[in-house]
Each structure stands twice: as C-alpha cells, then as structure tokens.
Amino acid sequence: MKRRAPICLVLTALVLVATGGQWLLRASASGADIPSAAQSTQVDATTQTAPVASRPEVPPHRPRGHHPSVATGIADAHGNTTAVACMTCHATRASDLDNGAAGGTPKTFHQGLAYAHGGQSCLSCHHSEDYDALRLADGRKLAFSDAQKLCSQCHGPQTRDYLNGSHGGMRGYWDKSKGTRTRNTCTDCHDPHAPAFPQLTPVFAPRDGAARQQAERDAARVRNSTQPSAHE
Amino acid sequence: MNNPSEQPVETTEGGGMTRRTAIKALGATLGAAAFAQAIAPLTEWTENMTMDEYLQKHYKELSPFDLGVVMSRLEAETKAETGVDVHIGDYRPQPGVKFGYALNLSICVGCRRCAQACHVENNHDRPSGNSYIRVLEMEKGSLDLAKGRVNYDKPVPSKDKFYMPVQCQQCDKPPCVSVCPVEATWKESDGIVVVDYNWCIGCRYCEAACPYHARRFNWTKPQIPPEEINPDQGYLSNRLRPQGVMEKCTFCLHKTRQGKLPACLEACPTGARVFGNLLDPESEIRWVLKNKRVFVLKEDAGTRPSFFYFFDE
Ligand code: SF4
Numbered sequence: 001m002k003r004r005a006p007i008c009l010v011l012t013a014l015v016l017v018a019t020g021g022q023w024l025l026r027a028s029a030s031g032a033d034i035p036s037a038a039q040s041t042q043v044d045a046t047t048q049t050a051p052v053a054s055r056p057e058v059p060p061h062r063p064r065g066h067h068p069s070v071a072t073g074i075a076d077a078h079g080n081t082t083a084v085a086c087m088t089c090h091a092t093r094a095s096d097l098d099n100g101a102a103g104g105t106p107k108t109f110h111q112g113l114a115y116a117h118g119g120q121s122c123l124s125c126h127h128s129e130d131y132d133a134l135r136l137a138d139g140r141k142l143a144f145s146d147a148q149k150l151c152s153q154c155h156g157p158q159t160r161d162y163l164n165g166s167h168g169g170m171r172g173y174w175d176k177s178k179g180t181r182t183r184n185t186c187t188d189c190h191d192p193h194a195p196a197f198p199q200l201t202p203v204f205a206p207r208d209g210a211a212r213q214q215a216e217r218d219a220a221r222v223r224n225s226t227q228p229s230a231h232e
Numbered sequence: 233m234n235n236p237s238e239q240p241v242e243t244t245e246g247g248g249m250t251r252r253t254a255i256k257a258l259g260a261t262l263g264a265a266a267f268a269q270a271i272a273p274l275t276e277w278t279e280n281m282t283m284d285e286y287l288q289k290h291y292k293e294l295s296p297f298d299l300g301v302v303m304s305r306l307e308a309e310t311k312a313e314t315g316v317d318v319h320i321g322d323y324r325p326q327p328g329v330k331f332g333y334a335l336n337l338s339i340c341v342g343c344r345r346c347a348q349a350c351h352v353e354n355n356h357d358r359p360s361g362n363s364y365i366r367v368l369e370m371e372k373g374s375l376d377l378a379k380g381r382v383n384y385d386k387p388v389p390s391k392d393k394f395y396m397p398v399q400c401q402q403c404d405k406p407p408c409v410s411v412c413p414v415e416a417t418w419k420e421s422d423g424i425v426v427v428d429y430n431w432c433i434g435c436r437y438c439e440a441a442c443p444y445h446a447r448r449f450n451w452t453k454p455q456i457p458p459e460e461i462n463p464d465q466g467y468l469s470n471r472l473r474p475q476g477v478m479e480k481c482t483f484c485l486h487k488t489r490q491g492k493l494p495a496c497l498e499a500c501p502t503g504a505r506v507f508g509n510l511l512d513p514e515s516e517i518r519w520v521l522k523n524k525r526v527f528v529l530k531e532d533a534g535t536r537p538s539f540f541y542f543f544d545e
C-alpha cells in the first residue's frame with residue numbers, strides 16, 4: 001500500500017509524458033468510441049441471440065389433467081387448433097391391437113403417428129381399460145404426469161443418471177439450500193413414440209481466430225488433396 | 233525502499249511484485265524492442281482511461297469500502313457509456329466450496345447452445361461472436377484435440393462423430409497464473425481463476441501459457457447493443473471489459489457464487505453438463521467422479537483441471 005503510492009505517481013508521470021497529456025483531455029470525453037444505437041443495428045443477425053431455451057425443438061408429449069387430449073390437426077372456425085380427449089373415442093371403441101402393430105403407423109386412427117420405439121404395441125404403455133392413464137408393466141395404472149416412472153422400467157441407467165443430476169437439462173440452483181431448480185422430464189426431450197434424440201441444427205457458428213484458422217487449414221487440405229501428386 | 237534491487241523478482245502469494253518492478257524486470261530480460269512491444273497496450277489504451285481507473289489499486293488489496301467505490305464508479309461509467317443501469321457485484325468465494333464441472337461426452341450433441349449462452353450471459357463482443365466455450369467435433373475413437381473441428385455446420389450429432397466442448401479448466405496448477413508478470417490473474421479459494429481487467433496490462437503471456445486455449449484477448453473494446461447488455465454483472469466476471477485486456481471463463485461466478493447454475497449448463501438441452509461443489513460428498517459432481525470413468529484434458533500438462541470429461545459405460 002505504502003510502496004504503491006510513489007509507483008503510481010511514477011507511472012502516471014510516464015504516461016503523461018508518453019501521450020503528451022492528451023490522455024487527460026480524452027478522459028473527460030470518455031465514451032467517444034462507444035457504438036451508437038444506429039451502429040449497433042449493423043451487427044450480424046446471427047449474433048442477435050434470443051433468450052436461450054433449455055429445451056430442444058422436440059414436441060412435448062405431456063398430456064395433462066384427468067382427461068388427457070390429443071390434437072386433432074383440425075382448426076375450428078376461428079382458426080384455433082382443436083383437441084379431443086382420449087376418452088371421447090376410446091370410451092366406446094374397442095382396442096384394436098392390430099392398428100399400427102409395432103413398427104408401422106396406425107391405419108385408421110392416429111394416422112401419421114411415426115412409431116419407432118422397439119417392439120412395443122400401444123398397450124404396452126397405454127392402459128387398455130382406461131385411456132386416460134398409462135400402464136405399468138405389472139398392469140397398474142399410472143397418470144400421464146408420472147410417465148417418467150413408466151420409462152424407468154426399461155431405461156435404468158438413464159434413470160439412475162437422471163436421479164443423480166447427470167441426465168436431462170435443468171435450470172436454477174446448484175446449491176439447493178439457496179433456491180430451487182426446474183428440470184426436464186423424459187418426455188420433454190424424447191418423443192415417447194420415437195424417443196431417439198433428434199438431430200439439431202447447431203447454433204452460434206464460431207467466428208473467432210481459431211475458427212478462421214481452421215477454415216484456412218481445411219481449405220489448404222482440400223487444395224493439396226486436389227493437386228496431382230508427383231508420382232502420377 | 234524504492235530500490236528495485238531489493239524487490240523480489242519472483243512473484244509470491246500475496247504480491248511481492250508490482251507493475252513497476254515487473255516492467256523493469258521485463259525490460260532487462262527482453263531487450264528494448266520486446267519491452268516496447270510488451271508495454272504497447274499500456275501506452276495505447278491509457279487514452280481511454282480515467283484517472284481514477286489508472287490509480288486504482290489491485291483488486292485484492294482494496295478494502296471493502298474502496299471496492300464499493302470502484303463498483304459504483306464502474307456502474308456510473310457503464311451508465312454514461314451505454315445508458316444502461318447495471319449492477320456490478322463483488323461476489324466472493326464461499327467457504328467450504330470448491331467448484332467442479334463435468335461433461336458427459338456420450339450425451340453432448342454438439343448443438344453449441346452452451347457457447348451461445350456464454351456469449352449472452354457474459355456480455356461478449358458481438359461482432360467477433362466471442363464465447364469462452366469452443367465445441368470441437370471429434371472423430372469417434374480419437375481424443376486428439378488437434379483434429380477437432382470447430383466450424384462444423386451440419387445437423388448434429390453426425391454419425392461417427394462426438395462433440396467436446398472446451399472452456400477454462402480452472403486448473404489447480406494454472407500455468408496462466410504463474411506467467412502473469414503483474415498478478416492480474418489468480419486462483420481463488422473456490423478454484424475459479426479470475427482476471428482483474430483493471431490490472432491486466434494485456435501482455436498475453438497467459439494466453440500463450442494456457443494449454444486449452446481458454447483465454448480470450450480484447451483486441452478492441454467489446455461492442456454490445458445497449459439493449460442486449462446483461463445488467464447482472466460481477467467485478468471479476470461479466471462486467472463490460474475495456475480494450476486490451478485478457479478475459480476467460482469464470483464459471484459464471486456472479487451466478488455460481490450465489491448458488492446458481494452456470495449459464496452454459498442451464499442452456500444445455502441434453503443435461504451433458506454437471507456442476508457443483510467438490511467438497512460436498514453428497515453433490516452431483518461428486519457422484520459423477522465416483523461413479524463414472526472421468527478423465528481430464530492433457531493430463532500430462534500437469535495442470536490439475538477442475539473440469540472433467542466422461543463417457544457413459
Ligand atoms: S449445449 Fe450441451 S449438448 Fe449442446 S454442445 Fe453444449 S454441452 Fe453439448
């Protein structure tokens with residue numbers, strides 16, 4: 001502390017000499033090099049980053065409530081999407097186990113549902129007597145909101161990792177004494193009918209020196225490989 | 233007292249070396265041309281400095297009162313420059329906390345949302361698209377970082393590839409810290425390696441010393457449209473940086489020292505990232521270290537990272 005004071009003075013004097021005193025004048029005009037709002041609009045559009053979402057672009061499959069519903073794909077007179085409760089049809093229709101047997105897509109109802117989840121049938125996971133519910137392997141009913149329990153019957157390692165905080169996106173606090181966190185569940189990211197994680201388009205292409213250098217190296221490699229070699 | 237020959241040339245914990253002795257020592261060992269080169273940023277960017285800024289003492293030596301004064305000054309300067317009201321906090325390491333970070337390479341899909349979140353959270357320069365995270369696209373079966381590609385643009389994950397995000401490893405033996413001639417960068421008790429932007433002279437020795445290319449240099453004054461500035465700032469982390477200083481990942485200390493998760497983890501859609509307190513045996517990061525086969529990057533560099541990678545079995 002004591003030793004620092006004379007050093008600061010020496011350095012200040014040095015800088016004053018080096019910059020011819022302009023520095024003191026510039027100090028009062030600080031902010032001159034700050035981009036104006038008009039300039040900042042020229043910033044490349046890819047850097048106008050939206051708030052970051054913690055979920056991928058996967059349709060969430062989370063029927064909720066006592067009477068879960070599915071989208072009909074038909075808009076009403078006002079152009080709003082419409083949904084129909086599962087029980088509207090399933091209360092009167094008998095189960096059709098052959099409709100979209102493992103691997104195919106259903107032929108009559110639920111057409112277009114792309115199914116790719118091992119050799120299951122609808123009723124492996126949906127309850128045959130209560131379509132408002134899911135079905136555990138032992139036949140017990142399970143609410144849609146507890147779907148994770150159903151998944152965990154087969155996906156043990158993922159469940160173990162999830163329970164230990166190393167699978168699935170989350171937000172909030174690492175220190176649970178200071179705050180809570182929100183976590184995705186299985187069906188936020190995995191479509192239960194085709195659960196493989198989809199390919200995503202990478203965001204935020206790098207533009208720093210390393211990326212540029214690499215692009216140059218890549219280009220050089222392409223150039224070299226297209227040149228005839230000496231032996232040809 | 234002021235005879236430089238009495239000053240220790242070796243840097244010591246707590247600061248035996250000052251800017252002036254450092255500059256003298258540099259001048260003696262590098263020769264005049266290299267010396268001029270080394271102090272060039274100093275003479276250049278003093279043009280934009282205020283007197284207060286120039287005379288500000290090293291962050292570690294400031295009393296809480298002085299530090300309050302510094303924070304208010306920086307807040308006022310930001311307001312004057314950008315018109316944005318920001319809060320600059322002085323977040324200190326918490327006792328009993330040492331941060332660790334682990335990344336599951338089996339889960340990471342290489343979507344780069346972590347790099348983007350870092351860019352937004354930490355008030356990075358917009359034109360250069362700066363971020364503390366680089367995601368390398370790697371050939372399956374090889375851990376050769378030199379073969380990793382950063383500028384991939386096809387949908388991910390691609391077949392036969394895996395993705396390896398690299399950021400500061402917050403080493404326990406940080407080579408970047410020991411090469412700094414003015415102690416503008418140091419390691420704090422929770423493991424985070426920080427830079428005091430008001431003390432850094434911009435010599436870039438640390439950038440060269442880091443085996444992970446984790447440090448970034450501000451060649452220009454970072455530009456951010458005022459409406460995109462993140463106003464929740466830390467003195468040692470995401471406050472607006474001046475020109476000519478080094479910066480690096482701080483594990484988002486303005487968030488994590490308040491118990492929150494870092495921005496890159498919150499943005500990760502897959503849960504590839506695990507963050508927590510290495511000193512808490514019940515923490516998730518400890519569970520990973522105990523139950524997964526973790527490894528560190530460039531172990532032979534002897535840097536002892538606090539950042540771990542693992543694959544699922
Ligand atoms: S956001 Fe997650 S999945 Fe995407 S690149 Fe980063 S670590 Fe990998």
Ligand code: SF4
Pocket residue numbers: 399400401402403406407408409425441442443444445446447480535
């Ligand atoms: S990764 Fe680089 S910047 Fe981070 S502590 Fe290690 S040497 Fe320093």
